[in-house]
Amino acid sequence: xxxxxxxxxxxxxxxxxxxxxxxxxxxxxxxxxxxxxxxxxxxxxxxxxxxxxxxxxxxxxxxxxxxxxxxxxxxxxxxxxxxxxxxxxxxxxxxxxxxxxxxxxxxxxxxxxxxxxxxxxxxxxxxxxxxxxxxxxxxxxxxxxxxxxxxxxxxxxxxxxxxxxxxxxxxxxxxxxxxxxxxxxxxxxxxxxxxxxxxxxxxxxxxxxxxxxxxxxxxxxxxxxxxxxxxxxxxxxxxxxxxxxxxxxxxxxxxxxxxxxxxxxxxxxxxxxxxxxxxxxxxxxxxxxxxxxxxxxxxxxxxxxxxxxxxxxxxxxxxxxxxxxxxxxxxxxxxxxxxxxxxxxxxxxxxxxxxxxxxxxxxxxxxxxxxxxxxxxxxxxxxxxxxxxxxxxxxxxxxxxxxxxxxxxxxxxxxxxxxxxxxxxxxxxxxxxxxxxxxxxxxxxxxxxxxxxxxxxxxxxxxxxxxxxxxxxxxxxxxxxxxxxxxxxxxxxxxxxxxxxxxxxxxxxxxxxxxxxxxxxxxxxxxxxxxxxxxxxxxxxxxxxxxxxxxx
Amino acid sequence: xxxxxxxxxxxxxxxxxxxxxxxxxxxxxxxxxxxxxxxxxxxxxxxxxxxxxxxxxxxxxxxxxxxx
Numbered sequence: 001x002x003x004x005x006x007x008x009x010x011x012x013x014x015x016x017x018x019x020x021x022x023x024x025x026x027x028x029x030x031x032x033x034x035x036x037x038x039x040x041x042x043x044x045x046x047x048x049x050x051x052x053x054x055x056x057x058x059x060x061x062x063x064x065x066x067x068x069x070x071x072x073x074x075x076x077x078x079x080x081x082x083x084x085x086x087x088x089x090x091x092x093x094x095x096x097x098x099x100x101x102x103x104x105x106x107x108x109x110x111x112x113x114x115x116x117x118x119x120x121x122x123x124x125x126x127x128x129x130x131x132x133x134x135x136x137x138x139x140x141x142x143x144x145x146x147x148x149x150x151x152x153x154x155x156x157x158x159x160x161x162x163x164x165x166x167x168x169x170x171x172x173x174x175x176x177x178x179x180x181x182x183x184x185x186x187x188x189x190x191x192x193x194x195x196x197x198x199x200x201x202x203x204x205x206x207x208x209x210x211x212x213x214x215x216x217x218x219x220x221x222x223x224x225x226x227x228x229x230x231x232x233x234x235x236x237x238x239x240x241x242x243x244x245x246x247x248x249x250x251x252x253x254x255x256x257x258x259x260x261x262x263x264x265x266x267x268x269x270x271x272x273x274x275x276x277x278x279x280x281x282x283x284x285x286x287x288x289x290x291x292x293x294x295x296x297x298x299x300x301x302x303x304x305x306x307x308x309x310x311x312x313x314x315x316x317x318x319x320x321x322x323x324x325x326x327x328x329x330x331x332x333x334x335x336x337x338x339x340x341x342x343x344x345x346x347x348x349x350x351x352x353x354x355x356x357x358x359x360x361x362x363x364x365x366x367x368x369x370x371x372x373x374x375x376x377x378x379x380x381x382x383x384x385x386x387x388x389x390x391x392x393x394x395x396x397x398x399x400x401x402x403x404x405x406x407x408x409x410x411x412x413x414x415x416x417x418x419x420x421x422x423x424x425x426x427x428x429x430x431x432x433x434x435x436x437x438x439x440x441x442x443x444x445x446x447x448x449x450x451x452x453x454x455x456x457x458x459x460x461x462x463x464x465x466x467x468x469x470x471x472x473x474x475x476x477x478x479x480x481x482x483x484x485x486x487x488x489x490x491x492x493x494x495x496x497x498x499x500x501x502x503x504x505x506x507x508x509x510x511x512x513x514x515x516x517x518x519x520x521x522x523x524x525x526x527x528x529x530x531x532x533x534x535x536x537x538x539x540x541x542x543x544x545x546x547x548x549x550x551x552x
Numbered sequence: 553x554x555x556x557x558x559x560x561x562x563x564x565x566x567x568x569x570x571x572x573x574x575x576x577x578x579x580x581x582x583x584x585x586x587x588x589x590x591x592x593x594x595x596x597x598x599x600x601x602x603x604x605x606x607x608x609x610x611x612x613x614x615x616x617x618x619x620x
Contacts, residue, residue, distance in 0.1 A: 009570065009574060012570065013567055013570065016563070016566065016567065017563070020559055020560075020562075020563045023559065024554065024556075024559055027554045027559075028553075028554055031553055031554075044553070049556055177553075181554070181556050184556060184560065185556075185559070185560050185563065188560060188564065188606075192564070192599070192602070192603055192606070196595055196598075196599050200593075200595065330595075331595070332578070332595060332596055333574070334570065334571050334574040334575070334578075334596040334600075335571065335595055335596050335599055338567065338571070338599070338603075
């Protein structure tokens with residue numbers, strides 16, 4: 001007995017989508033004649049496309065399904081992931097950091113680190129990033145296989161192989177351009193496929209006022225219960241939230257992760273690269289209404305006894321099934337096909353994003369950087385293509401590893417968190433303090449990761465951590481994560497500054513275009529305000545304040 | 553270079569059309585409004601119309617972009 005039943009018309013829509021996706025890759029295959037076109041889209045993509053791809057590359061299915069689940073579990077506080085986390089970070093990267101990324105002419109984020117710092121800092125970042133993208137791609141394949149098995153009764157092997165073959169087809173044919181173009185189609189599909197669910201489920205629950213009446217106050221207010229950790233279901237307090245989630249984790253992801261930065265770097269000019277995250281911030285602000293509201297409505301509908309109920313799990317609910325059970329309840333055949341295609345699309349965009357980031361970092365930073373530096377461009381193009389195939393094969397292997405050893409995956413994701421937590425400190429110092437040195441950056445990163453691991457081993461939350469003893473006990477794992485990030489960031493910043501001050505500074509001539517004060521500010525006179533980064537960012541910021549006030 | 557508005561416009565127009573036809577054929581008397589207790593609204597029809605309009609809009613933009 002599976003919750004979703006497809007009719008032939010649903011399959012028609014799914015197959016139609018696959019045909020378009022592969023068709024786009026097929027049409028783009030002729031434009032790929034060099035490694036830069038294949039791996040960096042040749043800096044040739046219009047800004048409306050890069051900004052939607054910037055958004056969609058991160059909008060994997062785990063995000064869509066996970067946000068609905070968090071909505072049901074934590075209520076409107078989940079919106080902090082967007083309104084305190086992602087959006088301010090996107091503004092920061094567009095206004096302040098993109099001039100250095102794009103202006104450096106680096107082909108990847110690790111390559112920027114090589115230009116700014118040194119070889120070992122780049123090596124550390126490139127190798128950890130390559131491993132992490134492979135695992136994320138594999139984990140999203142695993143999640144797809146599990147979900148389609150659960151809700152449709154499809155075979156795990158068939159779902160994994162089908163999605164892998166389609167992603168391989170369009171990324172192999174058209175490279176990054178093809179991945180980016182398809183991410184835009186996927187973004188539209190996600191919006192069209194899930195908005196009706198938000199509208200139907202919220203109106204069925206009696207609108208927002210109906211939801212407010214049926215749920216405890218804490219579920220419908222984002223800020224009122226944030227003063228202390230024991231008042232809200234997330235178990236976090238304001239400083240941990242704003243500092244850990246907002247400042248360290250979100251800025252760390254949106255400002256340094258090559259997966260998203262790569263989309264902005266594909267833009268056709270410096271101005272377009274800076275506007276990419278800013279224009280992406282507008283739809284990003286609206287996403288909570290599409291992905292979080294259905295989860296909150298699902299809980300309200302459950303409390304109403306309306307004929308819909310979240311599936312039980314233990315003495316609580318299986319929140320991860322909120323989205324799919326709502327679809328089963330409210331979507332007729334036809335729309336169900338669209339919703340399912342949107343889900344498939346978001347899995348594939350997550351996978352393709354990781355694969356295209358992996359092949360660029362591997363080809364340019366690992367293969368060209370360390371293995372074979374002086375080959376012809378057509379050689380690197382071939383390596384890029386082969387890496388795409390190998391990357392997808394390794395992702396499939398990872399998906400099966402995840403299916404076999406769930407604990408290993410949990411452990412690896414924990415370790416990846418430790419590696420990522422200090423990154424933002426390194427980039428911030430690298431871009432805005434010209435005295436920061438390669439030795440400082442390298443040891444800062446390592447000690448930040450070490451501090452994260454140590455914090456985890458010395459604290460405990462919901463039974464996790466505390467391997468070396470318990471100095472502090474957190475009310476929730478989320479609070480523990482936020483504080484690990486804060487400590488890792490601070491350690492990395494302090495160590496980087498201390499070691500930089502006792503090592504030799506880089507000569508100014510090597511820092512041109514890479515550091516604040518050594519880079520020409522882009523000329524903006526005569527450009528209309530809506531094309532300039534700072535006014536755009538202020539408009540987004542005003543909308544953001546407004547949204548936070550509504551759900552105070 | 554391929555104009556992305558063409559394939560995405562075509563995809564949404566075709567899918568929208570499928571939903572509109574399905575909505576009209578399978579559920580011709582569904583009500584217009586959504587409420588907490590009322591009967592099911594014809595979501596296929598309305599979503600289909602929105603997708604069709606969006607697809608047509610993209611195709612129109614692509615056409616104007618080409619002639620310009």
